Amino acid sequence: MNQISLDIATALKSVKAHVLKHEAQYRKTSENVQLLAVSKKKPVGDILQAVAAGQRAFGENYVDEAVEKILQINDTSLSWHFIGAIQSRKTALIAEHFQWAHGVDRLKVAKRLSEQRPEHLPPLNICLQINVDNEASKAGISINELPELAAHCSSLKGLKLRGLMAIPTPHDAMSEQRIAFAQLRLALESLQTTYPELDTLSMGMSADMEAAIAEGSTMVRIGTAIFGARER
Numbered sequence: 233m234n235q236i237s238l239d240i241a242t243a244l245k246s247v248k249a250h251v252l253k254h255e256a257q258y259r260k261t262s263e264n265v266q267l268l269a270v271s272k273k274k275p276v277g278d279i280l281q282a283v284a285a286g287q288r289a290f291g292e293n294y295v296d297e298a299v300e301k302i303l304q305i306n307d308t309s310l311s312w313h314f315i316g317a318i319q320s321r322k323t324a325l326i327a328e329h330f331q332w333a334h335g336v337d338r339l340k341v342a343k344r345l346s347e348q349r350p351e352h353l354p355p356l357n358i359c360l361q362i363n364v365d366n367e368a369s370k371a372g373i374s375i376n377e378l379p380e381l382a383a384h385c386s387s388l389k390g391l392k393l394r395g396l397m398a399i400p401t402p403h404d405a406m407s408e409q410r411i412a413f414a415q416l417r418l419a420l421e422s423l424q425t426t427y428p429e430l431d432t433l434s435m436g437m438s439a440d441m442e443a444a445i446a447e448g449s450t451m452v453r454i455g456t457a458i459f460g461a462r463e464r
């Protein structure tokens with residue numbers, strides 16, 4: 233085994249151990265948090281090291297780069313999650329090559345994904361992205377807009393509404409990180425009164441995973457802690 237594969241396998245193991253530890257610490261039941269390995273800007277070789285170490289779910293942010301890697305790896309046991317901002321002109325590629333899209337934040341994009349999802353594939357799982365901090369520069373809808381977008385999206389064929397996703401403003405203190413994640417959890421709980429089948433809170437990255445798990449994350453999206461720092 234070369235140095236790199238050892239590093240990725242070791243890092244993956246360590247991240248998984250942290251996830252379990254935080255679940256045990258904060259949650260009534262454990263093993264509910266799925267680990268998404270965020271492989272954006274990382275080469276196919278790195279992804280294959282993670283696959284060899286047992287990882288199956290991967291997150292990517294850039295459509296063209298991702299599709300190239302998905303086709304090259306060509307492994308149907310993997311699930312690919314598009315977690316970047318969704319541009320209208322890229323929806324067909326997302327609908328054709330991914331199992332999940334986390335950043336749905338407008339009806340136009342949802343409609344295109346619905347129309348472009350190939351009929352031979354199961355529905356595309358989607359999360360609605362919430363701009364929890366109401367930052368003007370950020371993608372995502374406000375919590376007020378959620379009921380309407382959820383109602384539209386849940387009726388579109390080819391899509392399966394699974395839950396919510398957010399990328400909160402970074403904070404150093406865990407107590408501050410938890411505030412936005414708690415808001416996202418409450419938003420999901422409120423939506424579940426109408427859509428009890430919703431089961432996903434996509435929240436938590438390398439730097440705020442513990443806070444996200446403490447507030448009920450069901451899917452953490454971890455890049456740096458598994459694959460190392462990315463080149464900008």
Ligand SMILES: *Cc1c(COP(=O)(O)O)cnc(C)c1O
Nearest residue numbers: 270315437438439453454455456
């Ligand atoms: C890059 C990215 C991640 C992973 O971030 P790390 O800090 O490297 O763990 C998670 N979610 C989204 C939406 C991202 O763009």
